[in-house]
Amino acid sequence: MSQMLQIHDQLREMILSLDLGPGERLTERWLESRFEGSRTPIRAALVRLEGEELVRRDGRNWIVAPIDIGELEALAEFRIPLETTAVRLACARASAADIAGVEEMLDACQSGAPREEWHRVGTDFHVEIARLSGNPFIVKAIAGAMTRLSRARWLEVWTEPSREQAWREHRRILGFIEANDPEAAAREAADHIKDTRDRLLRSLNEDRRGLRARGFAVIGLR
Amino acid sequence: MSQMLQIHDQLREMILSLDLGPGERLTERWLESRFEGSRTPIRAALVRLEGEELVRRDGRNWIVAPIDIGELEALAEFRIPLETTAVRLACARASAADIAGVEEMLDACQSGAPREEWHRVGTDFHVEIARLSGNPFIVKAIAGAMTRLSRARWLEVWTEPSREQAWREHRRILGFIEANDPEAAAREAADHIKDTRDRLLRSLNEDRRGLRARGFAVIGLR
DNA sequence: TATCCCGAGTTGGTATCCCAAACAATCCAG
DNA sequence: CTGGATTGTTTGGGATACCAACTCGGGATA
Numbered sequence: 001m002s003q004m005l006q007i008h009d010q011l012r013e014m015i016l017s018l019d020l021g022p023g024e025r026l027t028e029r030w031l032e033s034r035f036e037g038s039r040t041p042i043r044a045a046l047v048r049l050e051g052e053e054l055v056r057r058d059g060r061n062w063i064v065a066p067i068d069i070g071e072l073e074a075l076a077e078f079r080i081p082l083e084t085t086a087v088r089l090a091c092a093r094a095s096a097a098d099i100a101g102v103e104e105m106l107d108a109c110q111s112g113a114p115r116e117e118w119h120r121v122g123t124d125f126h127v128e129i130a131r132l133s134g135n136p137f138i139v140k141a142i143a144g145a146m147t148r149l150s151r152a153r154w155l156e157v158w159t160e161p162s163r164e165q166a167w168r169e170h171r172r173i174l175g176f177i178e179a180n181d182p183e184a185a186a187r188e189a190a191d192h193i194k195d196t197r198d199r200l201l202r203s204l205n206e207d208r209r210g211l212r213a214r215g216f217a218v219i220g221l222r
Numbered sequence: 223m224s225q226m227l228q229i230h231d232q233l234r235e236m237i238l239s240l241d242l243g244p245g246e247r248l249t250e251r252w253l254e255s256r257f258e259g260s261r262t263p264i265r266a267a268l269v270r271l272e273g274e275e276l277v278r279r280d281g282r283n284w285i286v287a288p289i290d291i292g293e294l295e296a297l298a299e300f301r302i303p304l305e306t307t308a309v310r311l312a313c314a315r316a317s318a319a320d321i322a323g324v325e326e327m328l329d330a331c332q333s334g335a336p337r338e339e340w341h342r343v344g345t346d347f348h349v350e351i352a353r354l355s356g357n358p359f360i361v362k363a364i365a366g367a368m369t370r371l372s373r374a375r376w377l378e379v380w381t382e383p384s385r386e387q388a389w390r391e392h393r394r395i396l397g398f399i400e401a402n403d404p405e406a407a408a409r410e411a412a413d414h415i416k417d418t419r420d421r422l423l424r425s426l427n428e429d430r431r432g433l434r435a436r437g438f439a440v441i442g443l444r
Numbered sequence: 445t446a447t448c449c450c451g452a453g454t455t456g457g458t459a460t461c462c463c464a465a466a467c468a469a470t471c472c473a474g
Numbered sequence: 475c476t477g478g479a480t481t482g483t484t485t486g487g488g489a490t491a492c493c494a495a496c497t498c499g500g501g502a503t504a
Contacts, residue, residue: 002487028456038489040262043456044269051273060456060496071358077311078359081303089299136293137300141363224457250486260459265486282466282486 004041007031008048015054015064016147018154026055026062052147067151068219069204076197079145082138083126083193084186087173090132091182099178102128106170111160118163123150125170129189132177155211156203166196226263229253230270237276237286238369240376248277248284274369289373290441291426298419301367304360305348305415306408309395312354313404321400324350328392333382340385345372347392351411354399378425388418 011031014020031042046062049055056065105128109121123146130142169192176185204211233253236242253264268284271277278287312321327350331343345368352364391414398407 004487027454029454039456040488040490043266044487047266047269048273051270062456074357074359077307077357078363081307085299085303135296135299137296137367141300145359226457249484251484261486262458262460266457284486 002041003037004044004048007035007037007041008045010035011045012049012052012054015049016150018151020064022064022151023066024064025058026064028062052144054147066219067155069152069201070219071148072152072197072201075145075149076193079126079142079193080190082141082145083129083189086130086133086135086138086142087177087185087189088182089135089138090129090177091180091185093134094132094177096178098132099174102132102174106167106174109167111164115158118158119150119153122153122166122170123147129173129177152200152204155207156200157207162199166192169195224263225259226266226270229257229259229263230267232257233267234271234274234276237271238372240373242286244286244373245288246286247280248286250284274366276369288441289377291374291423292441293370294374294419294423297367297371298415301348301364301415302412304363304367305351305411308352308355308357308360308364309399309407309411310404311357311360312351312399313402313407315356316354316399318400320354321396324354324396328389328396331389333386337380340380341372341375344375344388344392345369351395351399374422374426377429378422379429384421388414391417 011020020026026046028039028042028046031046032039035042046055050057054065056063102125105121105124109117126146127139127143130139133139169188173185173188173192176182176188233242242248248268250261250264250268253268254261257264268277272279276287278285324347327343327346331339348368349361349365352361355361391410395407395410395414398404398410
């Protein structure tokens, strides 16, 4: 694989895992030494990440995109029509094997699993459901939305019961798709998105002081 | 503005206006002489355009993204839930002044207007409606979808009546928003998207031989 | 003491150079 | 005449050199 793609993927991972703090400045020279490559592939990776809005310009400088908590509501508003459409289409189009694949993914993540695993599955589930719709535009839009949500979800204080609830909701959505009940699946998906949004906002609001103290450039906290 | 952005915008314009044919190969060296800049900013512009899916890699080479007519259906399927949501939200949120602004845009495009004008307004209308929703994610998604549609719309054989019909439908959508009738607006928007899709597909299918003859790399014609 | 100004250092933007891989034309062997 | 090896050319990927603009101190001055 080209060096540029390696750097892109690594940098992306560092950003999404909060290894690099939101709002943190990135200098091309630092990245140069960090990745032991020249500025050419690094700049290409940065331009690419800019397109994914994981990196942004601040004047002439590069910064890690800040987390804007204000956009969480808009994000839910965006996801609801798309994901309800996705599950309806999935009812009509997904094969039993496709559904079983997603089910397997959920099963693979048991209570003992590490935090990273829960985080990943919680994101991928929605993308995989979108994939069942067979519509590539829906898939890409949902994948982008989940990427945007991803970092905020690391900041959430995860309790065992909330994890369990999310898991149950995922399970129920999938169940309705399997039972070929599009309207129930759509209702469940919309409720799940709202629940998740509320849980996240409540958690972040309670912890806002903690976030600031940990040095996160988090904007949009009201 | 940086040279890279200039090149990006110019190249983007050339692609969207079909100045550069879909599927056409782009060599960095040719672009270098064409834009009288060095390869560095050109490559940055290409990476950026790749993110917008207007340019694509074919092995090691760059090509102008082909037009995939097969994706027109998926595109409509994607737009319907988003745009119906957008008009519903617009009913709740758009100010009279905002609506008047869009109305003005429609009025500015009278029957005598050049083809480019109709094309532009026909695209921008949907983006502006999305903007009335106040949800930036919906705006970006619709803008992206309209960009993807844009080139196929140039290939459509535009008749005066079809233009008039599209204009009337736009007008009616806006009318329902103004009258604060979200469900009627949503119904009208969905119908309009389907009508447009059907018109476009019919036109392209009738003309497919003409398209091939004009040398367009058009994939997905069935 | 406060303020302004200048210069050293650092940054991203651009041009250019080198390289390995892909491609094509060519040339030789059969 | 044909097919395959070979070599020359062109391409994109990466490295590096240079530049203009910005940043930030420190010192001169009012």
